Amino acid sequence: MAYSEKVIDHYQNPKNVGTLDKNQKNVGTGLVGAPECGDVMRLQIEVNADGMITDAKFKTFGCGSAIASSSLATEWLKGKSVDQALKIDNMDIVEELNLPPVKIHCSVLAEDAIKAAINDYRTKNGMEAIQFDESVVH
């Protein structure tokens, strides 16, 4: 399968690889996937007092599309409010990276990681976790 230019670029020059201190109250961590499924994605957000995402980091075990999806997700997260971040849809990632149908799974994983990170941040700060509908494509 040929990868799109954007997937290759994110793979070769991934943005925001790294680790934020998960013990900080203003950091939300989302860890999704499983080693036996061949992909594990960890997305982290740092949120300021105004509810704006000031930093985002990722680490991903997976194929090129999974790495690209998480790299793109961190780029999109930075500068957004938490509420805006919740609106990132996996199909936006598919479109932006031109992912083939067999790789849609990777974008779903990224969306789930965003949601998991936001919920982690919310619960840490005394807010209720948001109940999300089960993503359709897995």
Add this chain to the structure above:
Amino acid sequence: MLKLPIYLDNNATTPMDPRVLETMTPFFLEHFGNAASRNHAFGWEAEGAVDMAREQVAKLIGADAKEIIFTSGATEADNLAIKGVFEMYASKGNHIITVTTEHKAVLDTCKHLEKLGAEITYLSVNSEGLIDLQELEAAMKPTTILVAVMYANNETGTIQPVKEISAIAKKHGALFFTDATQAVGKIPVNVLQDGIDIMAFSAHKMYGPKGIGALYVRRKNPRVKVTAQIDGGGHERGMRSGTLNVPGIVGFGKACELCRLEMEEEIKRISKLRDKLETELLKLEEAYVNGSRQQRLPHVSNISFKYVEGEGLMMGFNKNIALSSGSACTSASLEPSYVLKALGLGDDLAHSSLRFGLGRFTTEEQIDYTIKAISDTVLKLREMSPLWEMYKEGIDLNTIEWAHH
């Protein structure tokens, strides 16, 4: 100058040796006759060339030329052997023994026969990919007509103890079939010494053309018969009808001859390169060879690089190096290699594996390049891997509750 890309997927297919192509060309152009045309010179030429090729193929495996049935490849030969024996020996029994790590051409054929009333025993393998001979012996029944065990595995290169297996099959009155597609031409395979009754192999795995393979069918002690799966003109002693692929057969013959003459030297050269590749790559932390390292084909190495995923890993160099991964991240099921799983590898390690298949045209320069490219990519991806980070922090990954997708 090193020419890129480098081909290290010789278990999938091999490039054709130019010497093979050279022998084939006239049989497309001048000597295009049908080998079954018995009444003119074009037919005689073709028939003569096929006879010579049949000798060359037979000689490589220590068989008689009359025992070679040409097919379209090993998949067809596997089908003909297993289905053909099942039909021919139905009055004796319906039990077939095979192994979970066989090629799909064998496993799917067995599954098909199960629907037709066959009883199939699937033997498991140990962590090195080898079957347990006692388990085989215990599985034998009076109704067992066939033991089907591959000579060498296509993913790990693990070589089964074929002599011992054939002896057990013989003792219990069953036939022994082996899919030797990866082994023939690479290591000495002798049907008499190994006690093989039926054997499938293919030209395109030994620097010959695609679309031609063979089934060895023993004619003496015992005389083996298989029921034809393709009916028609009664070619190939009635076991496989269809106009002979004369250029393909000629090329197959030449490929076999070259393998026979050059095998000894080639084993030395290629195993040295493979060992260099393996030694250097195993210097990376948490890298493991899959399958037996002793009983193995000289040109194959299957390595898991823990905490990086095979497809992601390949993307780091697949523009320049062609090889295969045990990961199946592109499939809807995300299922990793069933062969590696049968060896007892966890799904995570199976997802992290690469299969190296070196070949006749692999050079030391290519191996040096490969070592560097893979090492660099593994290190880079581990920096990006949450699993590697957890491992480095001493976190037991088994204690984590993973969100399964």
